[in-house]
Amino acid sequence: MDMPGDQSVAAKAAWPLIWPRKLNQIPKEVFVSPGLFEAELKTIFHGDIWHPVAHAAELPNPGDFKTFSLGRTPLLITRGADGKINVLVNSCTHRGTQVEMCAAGNRKEFECPYHRWAFEISGELIGCPGMSEFSPDFDKSRYGLARLRSAEFLGVVFATMGDNTPALAQWLGEDMIRAMKVILGDGRLKLLGYQKVRYQVNWKAYNDNDGYHAGLLHTAFRLLNWQGGKGAQFMTENGHMSIMAELQPLRNVGFLKDPSLITFKGQDPAKRASVLELFPIGVMVKHLDTINIRFAIAHSHDCTEVHYAYFAHQDDDEEMLRHRTRQASNLLGPCGMISMEDASIFQRIHIGSFSPGVAEFQKGVKDPYALPVDVAQNDETGQLPKWEYYRRLMNFQRAEI
Ligand code: FES
Ligand SMILES: [Fe+2]
Missing domain, CATH: 3.90.380.10 (Naphthalene 1,2-dioxygenase Alpha Subunit; Chain A, domain 1)
Incomplete structure (x- = not known):
């Protein structure tokens, strides 16, 4: 991960805060600042870092799912018919509605309630009511639920939203x-x-x-x-x-x-x-x-x-x-x-x-x-x-x- 040195930080600092000289002192402001949290969402929770989001044992069977969040990004974690675990974004590719509300369960497919677009357990779009009247360039294969990069170690499923996150073994x-x-x-x-x-x-x-x-x-x-x-x-x-x-x-x-x-x-x-x-x-x-x-x-x-x-x-x-x-x-x-x-x-x-x-x-x-x-x-x-x-x-x- 890119770790800039202290010389360059003044212009790039995510939040205006000067850190104490001693390494054993932490400014209390970092625990209570709403603005700092917004910067942390970008840099940490949506940055080049792996986050544990599930264990395979929570989803033992095809069709099993659980919902979770990465910062404020809602996740839908599923085990597909092929047995693989998918870390999807729980937001309909039509108008952005949260697709699944339950904490966990088993489904044959997911259906967004707003206009009833239906998605495979692994996230692909199955079909939409009235699709013949959609814009001429509408391509169903491009409207699956967004997928996060994921990796597994000892059954723990890690996900990342960063583009430059290192390999999981290196990060651990x-x-x-x-x-x-x-x-x-x-x-x-x-x-x-x-x-x-x-x-x-x-x-x-x-x-x-x-x-x-x-x-x-x-x-x-x-x-x-x-x-x-x-x-x-x-x-x-x-x-x-x-x-x-x-x-x-x-x-x-x-x-x-x-x-x-x-x-x-x-x-x-x-x-x-x-x-x-x-x-x-x-x-x-x-x-x-x-x-x-x-x-x-x-x-x-x-x-x-x-x-x-x-x-x-x-x-x-x-x-x-x-x-x-x-x-x-x-x-x-x-x-x-x-x-x-x-x-x-x-x-x-x-x-x-x-x-x-x-x-x-x-x-x-x-x-x-x-x-x-x-x-x-x-x-x-x-x-x-x-x-x-x-x-x-x-x-x-x-x-x-
Ligand atoms: S927002 Fe999901 S079907 Fe319209
Ligand atoms: Fe404790």
Whole structure:
């Protein structure tokens, strides 16, 4: 991806904002500015970046579909009769009406309600009422639903609206490919279900998920002995990061009548937990036996919608399926025992950010003028390379002093 240097940024800056000189300070204005969000739509959500939009296990059969959004662009993701997944724009090629309203389902074809143009599951236009009276140059084959470039890895479907997005493997990089394998295994998954929520927060605050807060904000997270576990963080220059940790669930838990909720039944002897954050807001998590992909939509500067999708492995037996379902629905997500406080903090970050000044990162900072090299599991410095990538992408110039 083209990354212009600081010298050229003044003329090109997407939004008039001077960035602090220290790398561990983030101007709070970036969390609350509606105008900045419009610039982010162009540069990030519709730019040369891959966005996870689905997992193949959400669409196991021909005719299956789900609706989603990339920024404000509505998507219709389908599995065609040929078994291939299509990432289409959910906008009729006639007058632009949203074609499909349901969150998910199975159809033989899509019919736009306005003038009843009909589309194949794979997006081609089948026919239109009154077509013999259309303009003489009307060519049906040119009116299929618009299609985004897409690519798949371990069943995760990525899409991009950019013209110069690099190959998916290059964009992910080796560390993130490894992290995806830890979380998803061979990628042959089975969908267990969803929790869906809208947070009143900017997408950048939603995704500022650091290893520092886990055992401090989330009281029940202490059941997993996060702070006592071993682990490390890995970051890439293009804004991705992963935390790999060893969880050691406590044995005698006073308030938890049934400790089987936090047992580990999988094959990984390290009982590892892995959190993967792909720039800008793609998140995958494995805690104990919970496998979770968080498909997020940045609706506006103050609204981020997250679809927490939970999965099992296709080869799981009935007992493992029950265990994963129970653990997923009780432990993680917006109402999960170990993470429910996030929603409240997101809203309070949003309220607090309507004030001058900067958000500070301190835990793990050795040099405020340089990016971190070694980051411990419970440091917050793992977020800083992502912020630096964001700053450069948006062409914000650093203050001189
Ligand atoms: S807008 Fe879809 S058929 Fe007219
Ligand atoms: Fe959290």
